[in-house]
Amino acid sequence: MTLQWQAAWVAVTTHPLFSVGVTLLAYQLGMTIYERARKVYLQPFLISVVTVISVLLACGVPYELYRTNTTLLTLLLGPATVALAVPLFLNLERIRQLFGPIMLTLLVAGTVTTLLGVVLGWLFGISEQLLMTLTPKSATSPIAMLVAEEIGGIAALAAVFVLLTGVLGAILGPVLLTRFGVQHPAARGMALGLTAHAVGTAQALQEGEECGAFSALAMSLMGVATAVLLPLVVTLLR
Structure with missing residues (x-):
């Protein structure tokens, strides 16, 4: 049973939706904290980075896998920049x-x-x-x-x-x-x-x-x- 749970955990953490979800939730967390506190040092970007790194380390997800799984978000950086x-x-x-x-x-x-x-x-x-x-x-x-x-x-x-x-x-x-x-x-x-x-x-x-x-x-x-x-x-x- 333990092996099954471990296999299920690995399957979840290595799925692309896990990396995308962590990224989006981390950004939303950063925005929420900043909007409530309105402290300049609580930048959403900084909070998002710290949150994503912490989750990846805790779950044992290598950065290479995370980068591959979030390729879609990386591609969207182009339109986001153009939107400026x-x-x-x-x-x-x-x-x-x-x-x-x-x-x-x-x-x-x-x-x-x-x-x-x-x-x-x-x-x-x-x-x-x-x-x-x-x-x-x-x-x-x-x-x-x-x-x-x-x-x-x-x-x-x-x-x-x-x-x-x-x-x-x-x-x-x-x-x-x-x-x-x-x-x-x-x-x-x-x-x-x-x-x-x-x-x-x-x-x-x-x-x-x-x-x-x-x-x-x-x-x-x-x-x-x-x-x-x-x-x-x-x-x-x-």
């Missing part, structure tokens, strides 16, 4: 009015946030390979992984740096912006999108449609700039 164009379209006139400041912010803030990571890494004496892995940390994971690999970094580790950057940016960003008196939705959105990419954009959408639109725009522009300019700059400096 909706708030952009709704705020298109506002974006046109602020086109100059947007480009200036991208140039200055994008350069500073990239150089800051490089300088801090260099001061702490990390290796060149690790430094190249850290450099594209403010872009979204797919872009950061490709760029890191192209300039001599480690793609898998780049995804970890992106994750940490996004979570810390979404947690500390709104607090710091409020502390320094930054209240304009467009300015807050640009700051969150440039520094904390998709996780920051999710936080910006919580603050409002305009804030989310400018965050999505900043995230997109930062991703394009990182993919096009960063490999070129690194090649020229070597």
Whole structure:
């Protein structure tokens, strides 16, 4: 009887619906906790990640199997990203009015946030390979992984740096912006999108449609700039 229960348990935990269900329930749990507590450090993304990891470890489900079983959810990331164009379209006139400041912010803030990571890494004496892995940390994971690999970094580790950057940016960003008196939705959105990419954009959408639109725009522009300019700059400096 025990062997039958073990076989049944293995069959349940290895089924694709188990991994998908755990992911969706973890996200719903994160959203519920955040909406009730309204604490910036209780990010739904962070709670979801911790919950999924805990369940997988407790059930003995290897990550490779989980990744395979959640392929459908991964495919849906594409349409979800494209859906960010909706708030952009709704705020298109506002974006046109602020086109100059947007480009200036991208140039200055994008350069500073990239150089800051490089300088801090260099001061702490990390290796060149690790430094190249850290450099594209403010872009979204797919872009950061490709760029890191192209300039001599480690793609898998780049995804970890992106994750940490996004979570810390979404947690500390709104607090710091409020502390320094930054209240304009467009300015807050640009700051969150440039520094904390998709996780920051999710936080910006919580603050409002305009804030989310400018965050999505900043995230997109930062991703394009990182993919096009960063490999070129690194090649020229070597």
